[in-house]
Amino acid sequence: MSAKTAQKASGKQAQPRSRAAKPAPARTPGFGRIPVTGISPVVEEGDYPAKAVVDELIPIRATVFREGHDAVNATVVLVNPRGREIRVGMHAVEPWGLDPWEAWVRLDKEGLWHFRIEGWSDPWATWHHNAIAKLDAGQDLQLVCLEGQHLIERTLPNLKRQADAKALKSFSAALDPAKNVEELEKTINDPRLASIMGQFGPRDLVSPTKSYPIQVERKRALYASWYEFFPRSVGAWFDESTGRWHSGTFDGCHQRLEEIAQMGFDVVYLPPIHPIGHSFRKGKNNTLNAGPADPGSPWAIGNEDGGHDAVNPDLGDFDSFDRFVEKAKSLGMEVALDFALQCSPDHPWVKEHPEWFTTRVDGTIAYAENPPKKYQDIYPINFDNDPDGIFKEVVRILELWMAHGVKIFRVDNPHTKALSFWSRLMTLFRKKHPEVIFFAEAFTRPAMMHSLAKLGFQQSYTYFVWREHQWDIQQYMTELTTQTDSFFRPNFFVNTPDINPFYLHSGNQAAFAIRAILAATLSPAWGVYSGFELFEHEPLGPDREEYLNSEKYEYRPRDYNAQPNLNVLIGKLNAIRKHHPALQQLRQFRFHNTTNERILAYSKVDGDDCILVVCSLNPEYTEEGQVNVDLPSLGMGWDDVYQVEDRLTGNLFHWGANNFVRLTPDKPAHIFRVTKN
């Protein structure tokens, strides 16, 4: 969006005028008297709500036009969760020839909102346009004045303040055809007259569209800094005398939580904390022959100690989990749990509810496979045999963990489960537990990822780890900020236990810094899997995007205070994010041209807050070039000089439209706060 529009939105347009609540007017299908089409945000024809968080500035857009020459106008009618209507004026934007209109609005309450758009005929704007044209030509003075007075007459009953009525009456008297053209034009163009008539003037042929839903959620659904770690690794130690490992525990993680909080994270995400299956347990590096010392993959859920509703005794019990959650909370952090809807063959459900799995024609329960690959340690759930039963159990489990303070679930591989199941679950939770955030771990094709987001997942993993160049980051961010922004909220993880990005395999510390800076400033939500700050990078093989000695299959105690360490930079990034609303949102984003394709420049704006990031994409060498800032898009003129303060270093510069930068592996980026003069 342009800064011009943003100003409008944060000015009069975004301060909605209220009118008394009333039921949405009836309409027949098809175009209304004043047509409004191409409405957004609309998800799947309105079957699912579009997304916003509380007070997020979001665009409502439509194509608005009408027959003939008379003036058209449009209003967004927002209906808040309590049914109260709030009206916000729309305005025409470029490119005019395509008739796009928009309004930027902030919805100030959580819950299910609705909006419709009213197209209407604007007789005052029509009259004003015609009056000026006719006065310029010396035409029809008598009629022009008469018509203006008539419109003022129609407006008087709408006024709320005596002063406005008095002013209008005096304007009406001034529309006297005996006066000369200059005097009349002065009256017609009086800003006070424009203001009163713009607010209270007649609206003819008001034509409402259908009504479409917007779900307004808590801010954490959009803006979050995630840290992922395996509690079992924290303080784990190998007893050489017994040849066995001693697992880390929840209670042993409190110090670690403090360190994570110091880095500024607000969500701590734990891989599954449930009992781990024994059958076909995976050994180190995903091997098939686990030894007695191998703890197994936490995603092989369930054994004789319980399933999704149990705590792995190695980690502690519900009490120690509660203490862990409480400790995180005291540090300003929420705990997110992994929700992996699959079972080990030892899961209690296998005996209690064999109907929740697939029984093959030979009577055996089907393990996961992608022939010829077999995953015999995992039984996938079958959602079609007893959909109500499995649904009820899933709700029970989620509510169990909610009772222990968990309001965020990172859902493992949602794309391998039925979408209709998720749709039902999200619909229930939007109503019953709207505070819960589900984060979709779907690394798959766009249709599936988008559909999971549309049906309600509040946050989604993305392709960010595979976007390394100026062109592909620009392409992907353009999609995320302008095409899918009404339903898909990205969380840019820089690494995960499953993804050791090729970009980091060199171990080059600047590469880690660049990825952290990009993730933390491009996306309102970003995430780090522990070890990243220690520059862990050894891959399973040169062409493998997985970690060697992956923590998924073994204990990995770490010295988190080791040097070198990225924890200071990460802490700075999260602090900058906390301080700058511009970085906490996705929609007011744009790239700026650079003369060097290995330098990326982009700005984010929210209200008066404006951040300009200039980041090298080359961790190996120094990059120089010019950054050509599109100043009008930031509400400045091409010749303006303005102050930028690098929030990473505190350095101040004066910038203009074209600016030289030199970025080194040591200091690969500027994160500028832009201060307009």
Place this chain on the structure above:
Amino acid sequence: MSAKTAQKASGKQAQPRSRAAKPAPARTPGFGRIPVTGISPVVEEGDYPAKAVVDELIPIRATVFREGHDAVNATVVLVNPRGREIRVGMHAVEPWGLDPWEAWVRLDKEGLWHFRIEGWSDPWATWHHNAIAKLDAGQDLQLVCLEGQHLIERTLPNLKRQADAKALKSFSAALDPAKNVEELEKTINDPRLASIMGQFGPRDLVSPTKSYPIQVERKRALYASWYEFFPRSVGAWFDESTGRWHSGTFDGCHQRLEEIAQMGFDVVYLPPIHPIGHSFRKGKNNTLNAGPADPGSPWAIGNEDGGHDAVNPDLGDFDSFDRFVEKAKSLGMEVALDFALQCSPDHPWVKEHPEWFTTRVDGTIAYAENPPKKYQDIYPINFDNDPDGIFKEVVRILELWMAHGVKIFRVDNPHTKALSFWSRLMTLFRKKHPEVIFFAEAFTRPAMMHSLAKLGFQQSYTYFVWREHQWDIQQYMTELTTQTDSFFRPNFFVNTPDINPFYLHSGNQAAFAIRAILAATLSPAWGVYSGFELFEHEPLGPDREEYLNSEKYEYRPRDYNAQPNLNVLIGKLNAIRKHHPALQQLRQFRFHNTTNERILAYSKVDGDDCILVVCSLNPEYTEEGQVNVDLPSLGMGWDDVYQVEDRLTGNLFHWGANNFVRLTPDKPAHIFRVTKN
């Protein structure tokens, strides 16, 4: 579309299998068990029907995908106007990563059709994929055979022919784990097995989408060659003794109709034939001071002789109009009337129904104006004072002319009238008079032009006259053939009484030939306003796109047999169009690369009919270059040699992928019939 797809469509896919009619299954909003999204053709969320003509090959498209690894499949369920269901299999197309599926179908009856898409789980395809993978790895032979037999068992009840049942049972027996892998693979891959299972195999988790409408109209709505002329000019003569003109008449036009039919036109379109107003009548070249000899603009409708329901006595009466229509019909042509919903101040409605106009605050009736311009000879209709009254009258008038054999109306300036009015009218006519074709004369911005088409106008004027270059013709045709094809049917007029294109101002005969060739071969509907064939080109001024001495304001008798004359080329073009179904449709169209930006190359395909046009865009000089034909898109290989026959000259050539052409102002184009070897 690719030729590969077209073949599928004209093969098995386009020969729908029928099943017994039943009501569309119930569904809840949102994604079904097997999700299907991004469906087309869908116009305004289904508020308006998409368009097709009888037997036109049209694409049904959607994004189809599912969870996990199992195979997905999809079927279009077409419901014909009588409620009978016809099922057509969809197939995945490129780019695979975005999960697009499609089916090309021909709807064989006029009327309102509906379609939904059923996504479904395909257990046979899943099994087949897994079986091959497992056999290759020597895995699970026993289970693979058992599962295959089970699926065959499930299929047997679906079969209709004994022979199929017998074959399936024998395949089942051959799925014997005791056999070796080669034998088993041969069985699994048997084409007969694939064919029977593909047709009758089990369909699980069948998930229907919403139902969307498609209006199937008569072919003339898509494919038509229009000729426009003013009957009053045909045989008109000036009596020097009286200083008055004698108007041409309907009865005097019969010979002219024969000449028009000889040029191969099938629609004869007449400007308004009603009595013409006297008040503020326009004189020659749109001047304000008409003399007694000036016949006035036919668009200033109505005087003491009547309004829209009357015939201008100068032209004849209803009987002579009927003879005119009958004569046209005997020549294989339809008569299209202008429907201009506006009045002269002398129109009977002005006295009888002042409520159908706008009364200004000074009590006068509003004439048309675009301040400071005034059009005092025209009173626009007001559609808001008495919407039911004006609607009823409009229906009465249209039905009156229908009773006189008119089934096509060219609607003047529909974009200056309320869309809700047109929407209501089109909805009524789709039900009551589905044979009527309305042709929208809206030269305005895209939103309005598209919306008029969406709400039901069967044909639309276009921007063609302003598309003169390779790049802009390519851009516009891509929009028309791939973006708006489900609702917007273009009619490429080469000129109109209002538009004397700059491209023709030189009078260069090659320029006229090029425009005729482009219009007649790019668009299934094209049109010529009389005088074009005689190379009339004198503009009102050098920067004016209007004709000097426009026929709108005066009589213009012509010698239609004068030389030079484009009538022979036009006749050839229309004959080629009649002979080639490829040229009668819009959707199977593509451009081919040329090495010269002043040479345009494109192909059109329908079934086995394939036309390849190569046309110079330079009427002044010879153009040479290479045409690089995308042979795979035409169902050929890159190395294929094929025969092309120039339908303009009869010349035969052998062409390959890359071909040299030399086009001269004398022979500016090839219209090749492509014959594959």
